[in-house]
Amino acid sequence: MSDWSEFWNWFYLIFLITAIPVALMIILEKRSPFKTAAWILVLILIPIFGMIFYLVFGQEYRKRKMFSRRGIKSLKAMRRLSAEQLKNIEQNKLISLAGLHHQAPIIRLLLNNSDSLLTTGNKLHLLVDGQQTFDRIIEAIEKARHHIHMEYYIFADDKIGNRIKDILIKKRKEGVEVRLIVDDVGSWGLTRKFFRELQANDIEIYPFMEVRFPRFTSRVNYRNHRKIIVIDGKTGFIGGINIADRYIEGMKGLGHWRDTHLQIGGDAATTLQVIFAADWYFITKQNLYGYRYFPPLSDAPGVPVQISASGPDYSWKSIEQGFFAAITTARKRIHIVTPYLMPPPELKTALKTAALSQVDVRIIIPEKSDASLSRWCTFSYVEELLEAGVRIYFYQKGFIHSKYLLVDDSIASVGTSNFDFRSFETNFEANAFIYQKEFTNELEQHFLSDLQHCREVRYREWRKRPLFDKVRESLAHIISPMF
Template structure:
């Protein structure tokens, strides 16, 4: 006869043997308290499945150094250049650049934490929405003479994807080198035939970190969220827009898709190339080097820019650290737009402290979202930000996917990173940090346009939301750190 007490005794013993070592490992890894608490709660509430879930999704690749940049040509030279710039920044010159000096601490931070070089010979164009962005990208690709490099989280085989494919095939036939990196999860729907068609035409294309059952591991959590284009080492694009029709046509349930992108001409494009070269080496084990890919810096007059990357292949969370310093140093205003508002505690405290110091802090997030868990987790931060005096706005004209930050008069950042712990801690991201008053004015006008299409949330009104609403927020807040 089956003894149920013996069965549960073995289950309990199995739990003690497996769950306790896993719990100790999580504690010893010294993750953020929120992540540690979330994982321990899962192990307690769903013992056996919690362990399996941790094995699949819970590994920390930054600490295990799985993503190595060892073997990448030019890395030592990059470090040397960064060290030289560190020695030069802040020195007295006959005509000092006040915009650079005003942001000296952020510039030095990025030089130290990610070898992010400062470039000055740049022209920057702010691109609003997909139509203008694709028009600009396709125009520059058509004019390419030596190489075209693309790296995207989402790369779709739809109307936009097909148009891009036709142009790339034609340029390759003209002798232009074409290399493409697509994220394996973000571009999961991209058929093998698409890859095969491009490769037959001489175009090199690789998926970033393939995820396949039954080999599914926590690599599903470490995604390449970058959206960058480099043409001939002189022209670059970076921002929130992927290759998909939704960025032009919107989506049925969300409506219009609002986004922001940058076109860069000049030395900053070579810095985007550094990021692409590192990722290309990771997926293909091939180095990209030489003056055709990395033109010599002109050091000409222009817009000062640092192109910073962050991800598990860096020792520091470079973008998050730069945001922290910028927000902490703010004297007048902080304008932030993000589709997902899930800040780490340090950045949450920095925003609250700035608002309590009478800095004008305004944040725009979408009311409708393409990610339900992220939407409710974002809402879970609204009340504590409102209580500190931060002004929160819900975007109304569809879905806003823009990712930009403006602080005071001469600091701004536009890129691929959302204002959330996933982007800061686990994803591969890239942002342009721009130190220029003229560009900041353009971005502020851009923000005010978005503000016109948003409704402000008042604290008394928000506190009246339903109990069910609050329960959804709380559950999302607890669960989201595990993903």
């Protein structure tokens, strides 16, 4: 009996020493009540491990300005140009010329929250699978004359990874500058041999935010989820496809891997370069600037595009705010495809409000997932969305990893951001916001094609699922804001 008494005495002492101070830290951060409650509940249920989990995954660095953007020359120029665009928008010049009166609020928002310049001289190619995407990437790399800049969450040491590596080495021998950023966690499988081979051929490759002790807790949670390429400052790629065989061959247990990517020709690729240059400066303290990297922007006719970035180095949750603005302007339809559906409260409310207002809100998510916990978290949001009239579809033909948003026939977004807390609040992400009827209609055709391989989930059917599934999803729902 005394042993148990001693055990509980030690337990309460540890609780007082660890959980309570950390809980006060969380409260003082003034996060959303939803997220604050989730963290405090974890601390109460598992005080010691909960504290460790918070120190590794829970700290909010956006407010602490851990990631400085000072000293980046390309960003200074971008801010100057965005200020000029805001002035022109206020005078209604730019909007009138591009015919973008309906999209003006979101354009103004992205200029303010992430200095996202509106560019009009663009040609876009929508890429709908891994093979098509890699064919286009390889073709563009082969044509490079001055530089190739690549930034990836996953760069695998497999068939497609080595094929691209060999082409990069060949281009470097031709005198083309090659720079490569890979996320240190996402690309953990890359060997030292892989790095050394590139470096031996004068290719600059760096891991983003190395996860090493003693700085483990301040870095492991902040991952560079971007998948971007910029070639000669005028050709760019952005979307959901990493450099790995799974995007061509699928995965065992999941089957075919369905994804979406975007090839950009024109000024939007130049603004995509600003994101790469900022990340390159963060890692190396080297400034990339000048005409060869940043060709002058034009006012040529083409597809209007804004490239928006978000992450711990931005003061605002830029992409989340862009999605919110787009959703709340919807009059007819909102179509979303995402592999993980864990919307923050504001976006969840916006979707439910739109559906209750009889806007056609449809969301495609995978029925099978590459991560079980993500699947349970995603499923935990299905019932209340269905109840509000949101139509949800489970993708059946393998695993869908696409990340795109359609609003009416005027706004589309394709990029690296999932529709979840992590992408909106924690990861380094990048999305293209596109304002053209022809493009949104093309993307809508792909949405309808994906819909052919889905089964719709009905509210009454979903409520009848087994009790065990409901309990498991409810538990997952608690930790979804921190997942």
